[in-house]
Amino acid sequence: MSSSITYAGEALIARLxxxxxxLxxxxxxxxxxxxxxxxxxVDRSQPLPQADVVFSYDIPPEFKAFVSPNMVVYSALLGSDVGDFDFNWQGLYCSEHDTLVAAAWLPTLSKRRTDQATGQAGNNLSRNFMLQFSGAADLTGITVEAATWQIDFTVRLKGIDERERLSNRDIYGRAAFPDDGWLLVNDAGNYSFQAGHGYVEGIRAALPALLPVVPPQLPCDVWLDVCMEPQGSDVVATATPVFVAPGADVPDYTEDAPFNTPHSCVQVAxxxxxxxxxDLRPKTIALSAEQVGAVTQEQLAAALAAMDxxxxxxxxxxGSIVEWEAEAIPTLSDGLPLxxxxxxxxxxxxxxxxxxxKWPGQEANSTCPAWYRCTSGGTRDPAGGYIRLQDRRGQFPRGWDHGRGVDSGRVLGSAxxxxxxxxxHSVRVPAAGGSAAGGNVSGSYGIFVDSSATGGSETRPRNCATMYLIYV
Incomplete structure (x- = not known):
């Protein structure tokens, strides 16, 4: 079915x-x-098909309503006293200006009238024609809000479902099983699908609990048939396991009328x-809008494996220096130490x-205590292919003064x-009398005790031994 405002209707709307x-x-x-x-x-240049008209319906004022400021709806109720005729075309007509404003093409429908003589039961039809353009409610002077029966929510609800499906399809691709949903497990001959969920062609197939199954034959391939199945006035996502011979294809298909439900099939095991x-379930990741597509975990793993x-x-x-509190230094995949x-x-x-x-540059190469370039024998050479490491064994680190004035004159990296x-130290000597002769002084000085030296070989704070390591 298609509908559109005619060129004549468009011109009339603009003029009015x-x-x-x-209008x-x-x-x-x-x-x-x-x-x-x-x-x-719809052919927007078409005139009113006078020769093919089967019925003209005068629209009562109460059957004119607005859906939004830019959308109005006109309704016709064809009771069982109207008929008999078939129609596949309907149009909105303005008698005042003799203009076909809009037209719709649709599959042929039948309208039958009740005939007491023959016992034929008539049917009732309600037809709604929605017209949309800027300022529609204002131009038509319609101030009554549309009633529920005047709006066909079926099309709108189907549109919502389809937009949701397509959004999921953009994110998850053809199929995605982000958790254990629909994972087939063999536990000592007892087969079951694990609870969880998956997406097939954008339809979310949820499995709330363990689902035991019995494969009809072995070996076999296992597929999942997913669709939006009509149930009463609703449609719900359903998923059905399908067991087929190894290598057999299970293509997507569409049910016959009246529902014409599309089914999507994907192999899971x-x-x-x-x-x-x-397990053959595809696994995908969510991507940004610029990266949307069906990138599987396997593809991501391959990409990561290709990275060095x-x-x-x-x-x-x-070049970063860290404290390393282990004697062993691990070797990485390139064969060199960490x-x-x-x-x-x-x-x-x-x-x-x-x-x-770490090299301080050519100018400092001749004076710096470490990190200077040199020959293999350690002779300083600013073009040398070797470098002298700093020796931090047995050393405490100290923050470089760098102009503060606490430890002035230091070069970065110096020992x-x-x-x-x-x-x-001050020593008090009490006053005493005596005489000096031959460089000797005699007198009374009190008692002095001479003791042996105590302490270690250095002055140090409490500490923990650590190895300083430079990442290469």
């Missing part, structure tokens, strides 16, 4: 809006036009002769090129020997 004159549509006309194809778009179940994650990690962390102990070694830059991030802050 410009004039501020109301009065007073008739719905029914016709039986030979050779009309309702699947094609295969069962070997010994009962081994292979070790190189990416080294590029990100190379990092090197800072023990003052000379290491090859061809093997560990990211260590160049510092242990030291004590300069200080003095």
């Amino acid at each position: 809006q410009a004039e501020g004159t109301p 009065v549509i007073d008739k719905i006309i029914f016709a039986d036009v030979q050779g009309l194809d309702p699947t094609q778009a 295969s069962v070997a002769e010994d009962g081994t179940v292979t 994650t070790t190189k990416s990690m080294r590029d990100m962390l190379g 990092g090197l102990e800072l023990n003052g070694d000379v290491v090859d830059l061809n093997m560990f090129p990211r260590l160049l991030r 510092q020997a242990d030291d004590l802050k300069s200080h003095t």
Whole structure:
């Protein structure tokens, strides 16, 4: 079925809006036009098919209503006293201006009148014609809101269902099973589908509880047949397992009339002769609007496998120094260690090129205590292919002064020997009498006790031993 405002109707609407004159549509006309194809778009240049008109219906004022400011609806109630005729065309007509405003092409319908003489039972038909254009309610002067019976919600509800299905299809692709839903399991010869959900052609097929099944034969392939099945006045998503011979195809199909329900079929498993179940359910991920498509977990895994994650990690962390509280340093997939102990070694830059991030530059290469480029023997050379690691064994780290004035004169990365802050001691000597002869002083000084030295070999705070590691 298709409908449209005619060119003549469009011109009339524009003229009346410009004039501020109301548009009065007073008739719905029914016709039986030979050779009309309702699947094609309405010919907007068509005139009123006078020769094919089978019935003209005068629209009562109460059968004119608005759905929105830009949409009005005109209704016709054809009782059992009207007929007999067939029609496949209906139009909205303005008698005042002798204009066919809009037309609709539809499959042939029959209207029969009750005939007491022959016992023929008539039928009742209600026909609604919706007209949409900017300012429709204002131009037609319609102020009554449409009643429920005047709006065909079937088309609108089907449209909502289809938009939802297509939205899911954009995200999940042809089929997606994000959890254990419809996973076939063989437990000691007892087969069952696991609870969960999946999407097939955008239809969400939910399985609220375990579903036991018995394969009719082994080996076999297992498919899922999913559709939106009519149930009363509603349609619900249903999924039915289908067991077929190995390799057999189960294509999508559409039921016969009257429902013409489309079915989508996807393979979810295969069962070997010994009962081994292979899960074949597609698994997808949600994507951004720019990436919508059917990307499976298998495809994502393959993409990740193709990435060199070790190189990416080294590029990100190379040159960073960390505390490492284990003697063993792991070897990564490229055959090189995660990092090197800072023990003052000379290491090859061809093997560990990211260590160049620590090099202070050509000017400082001749004076810096560590991180200078050199030969394999350790001789400083700003073009050398080796670098001297810092030796942090037995050292405490100290924040670089960097202009603060607490530890002035330090170069970043330099080492510092242990030291004590300069200080003095005072000794009180009591007054005494005596005489000096030959460099000797005699007198009374009290008692002095000489003790042996105590303490360790260095001055230090409490600490924990750790290894300093540089990522390479």
